[in-house]
Amino acid sequence: MENNKKKLFLYIDESIFSHDGKDYYAVGMLIIEHEVSNDIIEKALTELKNDPDIHEENTKVSDKRTLARGYFHATDDSKNAHSHLCSVISKQLNAKVSYVVLKPHEDNANLTVEQKHRINTELVSLITTEFVREIKIVIEHRASFSNSNARLFYENLYEVIDASTYTHPWLSAQYPKIDIEVVGKENSGVQVIDFIIWALNNDYSKNKKKGKWVDYLSLQLMMKYDQPDGDLAGGEYSLGKTMREEHDFSLLNPYPDQAFPLEDDFFDIISFEMIYLVAEQLLNKNHRDGLPEHAIHFEHELNDLVAQLQDVDITTEVIKKVAKLFIRLFDTIPIYSELRKDVDYKTFKLLLHVRRCMGLVINGEIHGVPAVEVFREIRLGLKEEQGQDFIKEPDIEQLTDLF
Numbered sequence: 001m002e003n004n005k006k007k008l009f010l011y012i013d014e015s016i017f018s019h020d021g022k023d024y025y026a027v028g029m030l031i032i033e034h035e036v037s038n039d040i041i042e043k044a045l046t047e048l049k050n051d052p053d054i055h056e057e058n059t060k061v062s063d064k065r066t067l068a069r070g071y072f073h074a075t076d077d078s079k080n081a082h083s084h085l086c087s088v089i090s091k092q093l094n095a096k097v098s099y100v101v102l103k104p105h106e107d108n109a110n111l112t113v114e115q116k117h118r119i120n121t122e123l124v125s126l127i128t129t130e131f132v133r134e135i136k137i138v139i140e141h142r143a144s145f146s147n148s149n150a151r152l153f154y155e156n157l158y159e160v161i162d163a164s165t166y167t168h169p170w171l172s173a174q175y176p177k178i179d180i181e182v183v184g185k186e187n188s189g190v191q192v193i194d195f196i197i198w199a200l201n202n203d204y205s206k207n208k209k210k211g212k213w214v215d216y217l218s219l220q221l222m223m224k225y226d227q228p229d230g231d232l233a234g235g236e237y238s239l240g241k242t243m244r245e246e247h248d249f250s251l252l253n254p255y256p257d258q259a260f261p262l263e264d265d266f267f268d269i270i271s272f273e274m275i276y277l278v279a280e281q282l283l284n285k286n287h288r289d290g291l292p293e294h295a296i297h298f299e300h301e302l303n304d305l306v307a308q309l310q311d312v313d314i315t316t317e318v319i320k321k322v323a324k325l326f327i328r329l330f331d332t333i334p335i336y337s338e339l340r341k342d343v344d345y346k347t348f349k350l351l352l353h354v355r356r357c358m359g360l361v362i363n364g365e366i367h368g369v370p371a372v373e374v375f376r377e378i379r380l381g382l383k384e385e386q387g388q389d390f391i392k393e394p395d396i397e398q399l400t401d402l403f
Contacts, residue, residue: 011029012140026120073185101204199219
């Protein structure tokens with residue numbers, strides 16, 4: 001039996017709504033500590049079925065349609081259906097909601113509908129890098145978004161985050177184990193987030209009548225944004241009781257302030273050879289010591305990489321794997337778990353420089369040459385000069401004393 005106690009469930013749904021005669025693209029994510037039970041939907045459907053108001057002329061057709069199909073869909077349902085679903089959601093669920101709106105703007109005017117949906121889903125999915133727990137993502141099926149496409153989508157998203165460690169080295173990023181399932185509209189969690197998005201869309205578009213459902217849900221605003229001249233808006237909300245964040249989220253600022261800024265002239269002190277040595281040696285150390293349980297999903301990838309590093313001719317793809325795996329394990333283990341922010345800021349600075357350089361390897365250049373090729377030559381030179389000796393554990397303390 002699957003153990004759900006250690007998982008967080010993220011339900012994602014996308015929508016389009018009209019405001020001032022223009023199309024807005026929205027996506028919502030329900031973040032919850034357990035799988036949304038079908039009992040919630042069954043309870044709401046039963047209460048709708050027993051509601052005498054379903055016989056009223058202005059609602060009986062839509063209520064009959066809702067009961068016949070056996071699930072809720074906010075844009076098609078009546079106020080009766082909304083009322084019963086809203087009631088069970090507000091009374092029985094404790095969760096967080098993340099909401100993103102892509103507004104009409106010249107920057108996205110030439111994008112297709114599908115491209116706009118993907119941008120939104122990428123943005124809302126960035127929250128996964130804040131979680132420590134294993135994650136189950138449940139997302140509504142679309143014609144161009146199957147299970148295989150979803151897995152490729154999240155891998156591509158993570159590669160963007162990998163590369164951003166060079167340009168945004170102060171941002172930490174978790175890479176928890178993620179399981180993805182693409183489902184139909186009848187999924188219980190999708191029905192819940194579908195209704196919440198519908199309510200938020202109406203609130204955003206200032207629909208006074210339908211916008212009140214946000215209040216009926218008792219959504220508590222945690223953070224809201226709306227770029228005046230940009231194309232993004234959205235917010236984060238709490239539903240029900242507060243989730244136990246201390247068990248679910250990584251530290252938002254795990255690095256000491258004294259470690260920054262990361263100056264480029266650092267490489268006049270610590271060479272690229274030393275930078276690469278630290279990265280590969282720390283990966284080898286984690287391979288020897290074994291990964292902690294919450295990072296065990298990287299074990300197969302780490303084992304394969306260590307084996308590939310024994311080859312005589314190391315390819316650029318192997319060097320990219322070194323960079324990617326170092327970045328992904330950096331905050332996930334974390335590699336700096338034994339360091340103290342108030343004392344070891346110089347060591348943090350060294351390790352953050354290594355991480356930043358690995359981001360450069362993913363998608364960057366050094367003096368006009370792809371960084372991955374530069375580091376491949378560095379690695380081949382080290383192997384020729386030192387044989388297997390450079391695989392030993394790095395002397396971080398000695399390197400730290402250099403600056």
